[in-house]
Structure formats: structure tokens, C-alpha cells
Amino acid sequence: MAGLGFSKGLPGAWWMLSGTAGLLVLAAFFAKRIRESGCYTLPELVGTFYGQRARIAAAVLIVISWIGVVAVQIQASGKVLGAVLGGDQTLFMAACAAVFVLYTMYGGQSSVIKTDLVQLLIILAGMTLLFISAWKAAGPELLSGQSFPTSPQMGGWDVLTMLVVVGSAYLVGPDMHSRMLSAHSPGEARASAAISALILIPLAFMITSLGIFASGFYPAASPEEAIPLLMTGLLSPFLQGLVAAAMLAAFMSSADTSLMTAASIFTLDIFRKAFANSSEQRLMAVSRISVAIIGLSALALAVSMPGIIKILMMAYTIFTSGLLFPVIAGFYKERLGLTSSGALAALGGGGITAILFGQSYPLLGMAVSAALLFGMSWLEIWLRRNGA
Numbered sequence: 001m002a003g004l005g006f007s008k009g010l011p012g013a014w015w016m017l018s019g020t021a022g023l024l025v026l027a028a029f030f031a032k033r034i035r036e037s038g039c040y041t042l043p044e045l046v047g048t049f050y051g052q053r054a055r056i057a058a059a060v061l062i063v064i065s066w067i068g069v070v071a072v073q074i075q076a077s078g079k080v081l082g083a084v085l086g087g088d089q090t091l092f093m094a095a096c097a098a099v100f101v102l103y104t105m106y107g108g109q110s111s112v113i114k115t116d117l118v119q120l121l122i123i124l125a126g127m128t129l130l131f132i133s134a135w136k137a138a139g140p141e142l143l144s145g146q147s148f149p150t151s152p153q154m155g156g157w158d159v160l161t162m163l164v165v166v167g168s169a170y171l172v173g174p175d176m177h178s179r180m181l182s183a184h185s186p187g188e189a190r191a192s193a194a195i196s197a198l199i200l201i202p203l204a205f206m207i208t209s210l211g212i213f214a215s216g217f218y219p220a221a222s223p224e225e226a227i228p229l230l231m232t233g234l235l236s237p238f239l240q241g242l243v244a245a246a247m248l249a250a251f252m253s254s255a256d257t258s259l260m261t262a263a264s265i266f267t268l269d270i271f272r273k274a275f276a277n278s279s280e281q282r283l284m285a286v287s288r289i290s291v292a293i294i295g296l297s298a299l300a301l302a303v304s305m306p307g308i309i310k311i312l313m314m315a316y317t318i319f320t321s322g323l324l325f326p327v328i329a330g331f332y333k334e335r336l337g338l339t340s341s342g343a344l345a346a347l348g349g350g351g352i353t354a355i356l357f358g359q360s361y362p363l364l365g366m367a368v369s370a371a372l373l374f375g376m377s378w379l380e381i382w383l384r385r386n387g388a
Contacts, residue, residue: 001208003223006212012211014162018164022166022169022173023176026171031190032186043056045330050330058326059266061318070298071299072254077092077093077247084232096251096255101259104291105291106288116257119249122245123250129235130230134213146212166316171324172328174262210230266294267290318358320354320365321351322354339381350369
């Protein structure tokens with residue numbers, strides 16, 4: 001977010017505002033229905049719409065793409081600790097990965113949700129403190145000259161792409177759905193999504209503004225160094241520690257949620273389907289092992305592929321390209337005339353298209369997925385009716 005503010009100006013806020021849009025749609029139309037389904041994971045929900053083959057395909061697509069989401073948090077943690085403490089960022093990445101992998105392995109979803117609540121409060125305090133310090137040092141002039149909703153660096157097509165891709169990741173994200181499915185009631189699921197959406201709005205502009213302040217103070221710096229540079233340049237060592245804790249809280253609250261989501265999906269939607277008679281103890285062991293394996297895979301990706309926004313956009317594009325239309329349309333399956341074969345083609349075709357062409361054409365996978373979902377479904381129904 002701060003890196004986008006540094007390089008794109010105030011329209012960089014659309015990254016988090018896209019999340020607001022996705023969460024509001026989720027709260028208004030789907031959160032209650034998701035919770036009422038009684039499922040445990042997003043692929044299980046897909047399976048209730050289209051059958052077990054689609055469930056497994058959705059699970060594989062999510063696990064692959066969510067390794068990238070976890071990798072981003074690991075990479076960001078290393079950048080912040082490297083800036084504050086000095087030293088090798090790779091070692092800091094490994095240390096942070098070890099911490100959240102261990103408490104996710106042994107605490108499960110309960111520990112993830114409880115730690116996330118505390119981490120949210122730390123995030124709000126730290127980002128507010130850094131924003132006030134930067135505002136006092138820079139004055140309002142840097143922000144008053146900004147354009148919104150677009151800028152010369154970020155045009156309307158860029159905003160639309162971000163709104164669709166990132167907003168869709170919040171609308172049908174397995175991490176969001178895991179929270180909906182963990183809520184005590186359908187009403188709580190809807191309320192939590194709506195409140196989360198509103199919290200993101202001031203944060204979007206606050207964090208993007210930090211990047212704008214950094215671009216004014218350090219124009220030759222790398223965009224993703226924006227917040228670390230502000231921390232070390234404006235704050236006392238004590239306050240640097242507080243803001244660094246806020247940053248790490250942000251990364252770990254995202255990383256543990258994504259890690260728990262991917263591990264649960266692998267265990268319940270892939271392993272348990274292959275080994276249907278597995279005991280609860282065996283499933284628990286597999287879940288913990290998968291947390292470790294996914295965490296190590298994400299660490300390897302974080303070390304080998306620099307660029308936070310690049311990795312995250314790639315992961316979101318692959319995921320949303322395959323799953324957006326099958327999940328949303330699944331609630332209206334009978335009315336739209338959709339079939340399991342159409343959903344399976346959409347999941348595979350959209351995901352593969354995004355893997356091959358997503359970086360150059362981020363919306364192409366969604367278009368292919370939609371075309372396959374409706375085209376294959378209606379063709380299958382037509383063939384049935386005509387006795388083929």
C-alpha cells in the first residue's frame with residue numbers, strides 16, 4: 001500500500017478500497033448464506049454447488065495461489081526488520097516464518113483469530129502514530145496536490161483492474177470465507193464483514209499517504225522502502241519499535257490466516273477425499289505437517305521472487321480467475337442453468353489462463369472462466385435435451 005502511494009500517488013489507496021468494495025458485497029449478499037451452508041471451507045462450499053471434482057479443483061487452485069499470499073507477508077516482515085535492526089533480510093524472513101508457522105501449527109484457527117484481534121489494535125495504533133509524525137514533518141502540501149480517483153501514474157484502466165482483481169479476492173477469498181464459516185451465527189458473519197469493510201477506508205488513505213510522504217522525503221528510494229525509511233528517519237528508537245511491532249502484526253495476522261486457510265483446505269478437501277477413513281487424530285497431524293510444508297514453500301518463494309505487489313497481484317489473479325464466477329454463480333446455479341462440467345472447466349481454464357497470461361492481461365482469466373462456465377454448462381444442457 002505504501003509502495004503504491006510512493007509510486008502511484010493517492011490512487012494507490014484503491015488496493016485497500018477494492019477490499020472494502022468486495023467486503024461490502026460479501027456482507028450484503030453472501031455472508032449470511034455462506035454461514036448458513038454449514039461448510040468448513042470454501043472448496044467444500046463449491047462442492048455443494050458442483051460436486052466433488054469441482055471441490056478438489058478449487059482446493060488445488062487455492063493452495064497453489066495462497067502460497068504466494070503467505071510469501072508476501074514473509075517478505076514484508078524481512079524488509080521491516082532489516083530496516084530497523086540491520087542485517088540480512090533473508091534471516092529475518094526465516095525467523096518470522098518460524099514464529100507464525102509454529103503458533104499456527106499448535107493453536108489452529110482459534111489461536112489465529114485471537115491473535116489477529118490483538119494484532120489489529122497494534123496495527124491501528126502504529127499506523128496512526130507514524131501518520132501523525134509524517135504529517136507534522138511534511139505538512140499538508142504533499143497531500144493537497146494529489147489527484148484522486150486517478151493520477152498520471154495510475155489511470156482508469158489500472159483502477160478498474162485493481163478493483164476487479166483485488167475486490168474479488170475479498171469477495172470470494174478462502175480466508176474471508178473461513179471467517180464467515182467460523183462465525184457463531186449468520187448475523188455475526190454479515191456484521192463482521194461490513195465492519196471490516198468500513199475499517200479499511202481510513203486505513204487505505206492513511207497508509208497510502210505514508211508512501212506519498214516518503215516520496216517527498218526520499219525521492220530516490222525504492223517504493224517498498226517507504227514505511228521503513230519513515231520509521232528510521234522520523235521516530236525515536238522506542239517509537240520505531242512500536243511501529244515495527246505494528247507492521248509485524250499486520251504481516252503475521254495476514255500470514256497466519258492465509259496459512260491456516262491453505263492447510264485446512266489441503267487437509268479437508270484434498271487429503272481427506274483421498275483417504276476417507278482417516279481418523280481425527282490423523283487429520284490433525286496432516287494439518288500440522290501441511291502448515292509447515294506450505295510455510296517453507298512460501299519462504300522459498302519470498303526469498304527467490306522479489307516484489308511484494310507483483311507476487312500478491314499474481315496470486316490474486318490466479319485465484320480469482322478460476323474461482324470468482326463459479327463461486328458467485330453457484331448461489332444461483334439452478335436459475336442460471338449451470339452444470340458441474342461447466343464449473344470444472346471454468347476453474348481449470350481460468351486458473352491456467354491466469355498462470356500463463358495473468359501478468360500481462362490480468363482480467364483475461366476471468367473472461368475465459370466466465371465463458372467456459374456458461375458455455376460448457378449450456379452446451380451440456382442442450383446436448384441432453386437433444387439426446388446427444
